[in-house]
Amino acid sequence: MLTPLQRQILGAIAGSDGMSRTDLVQFSGMSKAAVSGVVREMIDAGFLFEAETVSSAGQGRPSVRLMVHPEGAYFAGVSLLQDPAHMVLINLHGDILSRVTFPLSNVPQKLAEDIAVALPGLLEPHTGAAEKLLGLGVTLSGFIDEHQSTCVQSALLGWRDIPLASLVSEATGVDVAIENDAKALAVSEKRFGHARELSSFSLVSHGAGIGSAHFIAGHLYRGAHGGAGEIAHSTIELNGAPCRCGKRGCLDTIASVNAVMQAAKAEKLNASSMAELEQLALQGNNQAVRILHHAGTALGLAVSHLIQINDPEMILIAHQEGAFNGLFGTVVQQSIDANVLPGVAGMTPVRTFSLNDDTWARAAASISAHRFLAGPDSTVR
C-alpha cells in the first residue's frame, strides 16, 4: 500500500504540525520533482491533504503545508486491563471514532475469537473503516517481547509465553501488535498526547498498580528483557511489607491505589476512592493524612530515582480521576524535589492527567498506529 519511503514521510509529517514540500526535500534527500511525485500519490491515496498558509515574512508565494489526513487509515485497540475488555477505533489523529466492550476471557484462543467477533461492531458505525483498518493493538499488564508479539509473562492474566499477536491476527485477519500497558500509554502520549514535542520522557501510571515507561532519544526504551520501567517492584522500604511478587517493601505495596485503599480499610476509614480519602484528609482526619503522606512520599522518591537515572525532559503521571489534586499530589511533588540532587530540583516538569475508560484501549490502538507511522523497529532495547 505505502512504500517504506512513503511511510517515513507520513511518519515525519504526523510528528509535526505539517511540512512543506521543501521540508520534505530536506528530510528525504530526494529531488523536488521526486518529492512532488511521491506527495501526489499520497494525496491521491487519501493519506495527505494540503493546508495553505501564508509565509511568515508575509511576502512571496504562500507555502503549502502538507498534513496527515485523519481518515487515511484506522487502527483498533483492545485493553485487557479491565473486565469487560474495552475496544476502540481511532484514526490517524488518534481520535476515538467508536467503542465496544465484551467479557474478558483469559483463555488466549477464546480471547482471540472474542476480539474477532467484536471487531465488525466496532467498524460498522464508521464508513470505510473496514477497508482502511491497518492494524490492531492489544495492551495488557505484563512483560511483552521486543517484537510486540508474545506475552512473556502476565501475573494478572496467568499467562506465560503466549503468542497472542499471532492468535489474534489469525482470528481477525488484521496485523496485530501487543504491548505492556504503561509502554503503550507512553507511545500514545508520544504520538497523540502530551509528549508529542518531547524526545526523552518518563511516564508513570498510577492506578490499582503502578507502571512506568521511558522514551529515550525519541524511542521507547524496552530494556534487555522487556522489563525497563518496572518501578512498581523497586524496593522503597527495606524489610517493608510483603509484596505479591515475593519481595518486601516494593513501591506497589505503599503507593498504588490498591495499597492506599487497603491501608485506609485497615484504619476503618470510610473512603472507597483516592478522591474520598483526600476529602477525609481535607477534613483533618489524621489517619487519612498519614496514609496519603506515606504513599506520596514513596511515589515521589521512586520518581526522583527516574529523574536521577534518565534525566528526562518531563515526567508524565497518569492517574485516577481526583487522585492528584490534593495532599497526595502535593506530597509527591515535594518528595521529588527533596530527593533529587539540589542542583536539579525543579528542573524536570511533572505533568499529570486523568485516566478514563478509553485510555488503555486508545493506547493499544496507538501501538498499531505508531508501528505503521514509525515502522516495527520503533522501539529500542
Ligand SMILES: [Zn+2]
Ligand atoms: Zn513487588
